Amino acid sequence: MSNPYKVHGALGSPYSMKVRAAMRAKRLPHVWVPMTADIRGDVLGQVKAPVIPVIQTPDGHWTNDSTPFLLALEDEGRALLPPDPVQRFACLLLEDMADEWTMKAMFHYRWHYAEDAEWCANWLMYDSLPLAGRDQVEQAAAGIRERQISRMALVGCTRETKPVIEGSFARVTKHLEEVALGDTLFLFGNRPSLADLAFYGQIKVMSVDPTPMAFLRKDRPYFYRWLDMADDASGIDGEWTEAPGGPVQALLGVAGDTYLPFLSANEEALKAGHETFSLELDGKPYTQGVFKYQLRCLMALREVWKDLPDEARSTLAGMIGTNAAMLG
Structure with missing residues (x-):
């Protein structure tokens, strides 16, 4: 490969950090280009949606949606998705939850x-x-x-939703702390997965912000250190586990009783032509504006779910809970 990938990003951008860590984990030649004001207009002009990171591929193509970009790279460098169907879907669901739900805590x-x-x-x-x-x-x-x-109310970050967001973040990081102290280095074994790097991206930028930094250092100290390990896993070798471990199963439970109802409520509101939606999560109210992108996320998960073997769907449904029906 004569030209490396160019990742135009920012240290405060969770998706930029996710992509940079993924490129390192995949061991693909790349350079990190800080998105400074003097190049921002030219770089963002290469893509449809003005969000970062913006990646230029070796053949000159430009893109900036982290998940489709990394999925398209799955066969280049080291794989980030476990081969087992149950593990693979679990990884995709948790990656999506990190990108679209843990993002609420970051914001x-x-x-x-x-x-x-x-x-x-x-x-x-x-x-x-x-x-x-x-x-x-x-x-x-x-x-x-x-x-x-x-913009906080639009994305669901208000005084009313504060208990839901902070409570869910505490729950998710509790299980990520279990990973840091568990039998494997990462969620699906002793090698990094796409889900690991999605959680890393969101929470790494939080780890230097005063309030979440204090919480993580006091209550999740080993996960706090795990973030630095995940930042560059290029030299960490290992194998996938054969089945989801306890922390993965627990996180799938979070997806089942929090993230999937959130996606489903957004879908119903969009179909009804509403501009906002409300639901109860963990016994508390949650409201935000509708997002077409999050409907795309749900539809993508459903496509993968549909193609799973029956046995894999049954196994996953047992971990996700009754709301696994929202994937059908």
């Missing part, structure tokens, strides 16, 4: 608490404007802080 902690909002905005703008000086960085930070806080 909530980043902009709900005043100390975090100031810290994060300044940090994000410093990465974008590394030579601009303190005054210009903090002036730009005030603008992005106001803009992101204004």
Whole structure:
């Protein structure tokens, strides 16, 4: 390969960190290009949706949706999906949950608490404007802080939903702490999977934000250290496990009673032409705006679910719970 992949991303972007860690884990030649303000317009002009990371492939193609990009690379470098059908679907579901549900916790902690909002905005703008000086960085930070806080209700991060989001984050990281202290280094064995790297991406950026950093260091200290291991797993060799371990089964339970109902409620609202949807999660209210992309996520999971052997579906349904029917 004469040209490496170019990953245009930012250290404060969970999906950028996910892709960078995945490229390292796959051992594919790549370079990391910080998405600074001077190149942002030109780079984002290469893709349809103005979100990062933006990847330029060795043949000159541009893309920026992390999951389809990495799935398309599955046969290049080291595989990130376990070959067993049960394990493979579990990996895809947990990766999706990390990207679309754990993301709520990242956004909530980043902009709900005043100390975090100031810290994060300044940090994000410093990465974008590394030579601009303190005054210009903090002036730009005030603008992005106001803009992101204004979007919180749209993505479901409000005072009303705070108990759901923080409670779910505590539950998910409890099981990820079990992985860090378990019999294997990663969720599906002693090698990194796509699901591991999706959780890593979301929570790595949280691990330097004041409020979640304090929680992780106090209550999830070994998972906190695991994040650094997952950051570059290029030199870690190992095999897949034969069946989902306890932490994976527990996380599938979270997907069953939280993430799948969330996706299903979004689907129903979109079909009804509503702009928002509400449901009860963990006995508490949750409301947000509808998202067509999250319907695409549900449809993609259903396609994989449909093609599973009957025995694999039955095994997974036992772990996911009754809401596995939402995949049918």
